[in-house]
Amino acid sequence: MNDTSTGNPGTLARGLDIVERVAAAPGTTVQRLATDLGLSRSAAYRIVGALRERGYLVGETELRAGPVVLRLGLQAMDGLDIYTVGPEPLRELVAETEETAFIAVLDDDQMCYVMQEEGPQVVKVVSKLGSRAPLHASALGKAYLAALPAAEAEAVVDRIPLTGYTAATLTTPAALHADLARTRTAGWALDDAEREPGVRCVAAAVRGAGERPVAAISVAGPRDRIVAAQPAIVTAVRRTAARLSAALGAAPPPDLP
Structure with a gap:
């Protein structure tokens, strides 16, 4: 995430919430995430964009966990x-x-x-x-x-x-x-x-x-x-x-x- 998002612990928590929601329910939309997590649509799009750039999420309309999540999960299980x-x-x-x-x-x-x-x-x-x-x-x-x-x-x-x-x-x-x-x-x-x-x-x-x-x-x-x-x-x-x-x-x- 960029400096603005990482400098805000609340934004980091929201980002983790988003990753967990998408991992549990693949195909979730940004609009649904905004509603479920009480975020504005602009904030949801901004956080999702940052997570997508880092490989934590993939997809445009329907989101799925990205390859970084899989890699981290396999490393954790190891x-x-x-x-x-x-x-x-x-x-x-x-x-x-x-x-x-x-x-x-x-x-x-x-x-x-x-x-x-x-x-x-x-x-x-x-x-x-x-x-x-x-x-x-x-x-x-x-x-x-x-x-x-x-x-x-x-x-x-x-x-x-x-x-x-x-x-x-x-x-x-x-x-x-x-x-x-x-x-x-x-x-x-x-x-x-x-x-x-x-x-x-x-x-x-x-x-x-x-x-x-x-x-x-x-x-x-x-x-x-x-x-x-x-x-x-x-x-x-x-x-x-x-x-x-x-x-x-x-x-x-x-x-x-």
């Missing part, structure tokens, strides 16, 4: 230890379960998908890298929450919206806390059509040094298919999570062979 150690175990998990597997990390009280390995089935579950899953309505989120110290998990549950997505979504703190207690005992989390009808997901937390969760790994697929193979999938997910955790400096769970 800096994540889980991104370094995750690919091979993720591929092996898919080979074992024949279902799509994911790794996600915490991002602003949501789980952000950073890795995905698609299963070989014709009918399968996939997610867009960079998209987010709610903590309370995803196996990834519940696995991560359950791995936090109990008081910390309770504080998170108290502040996040427990939005209902399907009839199976846990929308009360009591129901979610009960599910997290089961997850802590079992060592794995379940999403039984709680965010998407007909989809079932099994997940486990990945821990780092100090035993804190740093990510979660999951396998997802059509509900009937996951139910039929669930014991084997649970074992595979937990073993893969333990393998990743060990690579990141955590001790293996005592109940895993």
Whole structure:
């Protein structure tokens, strides 16, 4: 951005807001950005122009994230230890379960998908890298929450919206806390059509040094298919999570062979 824009912290914040909006909703127009962010059209055009010049945005009428955003995102993921150690175990998990597997990390009280390995089935579950899953309505989120110290998990549950997505979504703190207690005992989390009808997901937390969760790994697929193979999938997910955790400096769970 030019000297005038960079000299104003408010303008910098607006520029970041614009990049985030466009990344989340490709095809957004400058007029829509101005309306959503409370900017004048002239200010919106000026900031978008500066971002376009630097490669953060591309497009004229419909805006999209530019190559600089992609490059920075890839560089950021390269800096994540889980991104370094995750690919091979993720591929092996898919080979074992024949279902799509994911790794996600915490991002602003949501789980952000950073890795995905698609299963070989014709009918399968996939997610867009960079998209987010709610903590309370995803196996990834519940696995991560359950791995936090109990008081910390309770504080998170108290502040996040427990939005209902399907009839199976846990929308009360009591129901979610009960599910997290089961997850802590079992060592794995379940999403039984709680965010998407007909989809079932099994997940486990990945821990780092100090035993804190740093990510979660999951396998997802059509509900009937996951139910039929669930014991084997649970074992595979937990073993893969333990393998990743060990690579990141955590001790293996005592109940895993």
